[in-house]
Amino acid sequence: MNFIVAVDGSEPSERALDHALTIAEPLGARVTVVHSVEPHVLVEGGEEPVSGAPGAGDRIFAESLEDAEIRAEEVLEAAAERARDAGVEATTELLYGDPVESIPEYAKDATADGIFVGHRGLDERYEGLVGSVAKELVERATCPVTVVR
Structure with a gap:
C-alpha cells in the first residue's frame, strides 16, 4: 500500500502525517510525503485592501521560487524524519503548482491507496469564498481522502 500525505509545515498537516503513520505502520504501507510549491504573494502593512498601484509597491511582496523550494525541502525533510522515527x-x-491540482494528479499517477491532509481551520465565510485545499482534494482525488483535524 502507498499513502500520500500532503504537508505544508502547519500543525494540521503534522497531525495528518501522524495519523497516516499510525495507520501505515501496522499495515507495512509506504508513505509518500508531498508538498506543492506555489510561491506566495504577501500583503503587509494594514488591513485595508490594496487599491491601485501607488501604494501597492510598499505592501506587496512575492516569495521567490527558490525561497519556496527551500522552505518546501525543509518541510519535506522534517516529515520524512518523523516517518522514519515511526518506523515507516x-x-x-516536491510538486509544483496549485496543490488542489498537483496533489490529486500525483496521487493518480502513483496509484495511491489514499491521501491524508490536514484540515485547515478557516472561518466559514473565507472558506466559502476561496474553498480549502482539503475540500478540493476530496472533490478531485480519484482515491479516498482522509481529512484530519
Missing part, C-alpha cells in the same frame, strides 16, 4: 518507509516528492 517514506519518500518525499
Whole structure:
C-alpha cells in the first residue's frame, strides 16, 4: 500500500502525517510525503485592501521560487524524519503548482491507496469564498481522502 500525505509545515498537516503513520505502520504501507510549491504573494502593512498601484509597491511582496523550494525541502525533510522515527518507509516528492491540482494528479499517477491532509481551520465565510485545499482534494482525488483535524 502507498499513502500520500500532503504537508505544508502547519500543525494540521503534522497531525495528518501522524495519523497516516499510525495507520501505515501496522499495515507495512509506504508513505509518500508531498508538498506543492506555489510561491506566495504577501500583503503587509494594514488591513485595508490594496487599491491601485501607488501604494501597492510598499505592501506587496512575492516569495521567490527558490525561497519556496527551500522552505518546501525543509518541510519535506522534517516529515520524512518523523516517518522514519515511526518506523515507516517514506519518500518525499516536491510538486509544483496549485496543490488542489498537483496533489490529486500525483496521487493518480502513483496509484495511491489514499491521501491524508490536514484540515485547515478557516472561518466559514473565507472558506466559502476561496474553498480549502482539503475540500478540493476530496472533490478531485480519484482515491479516498482522509481529512484530519
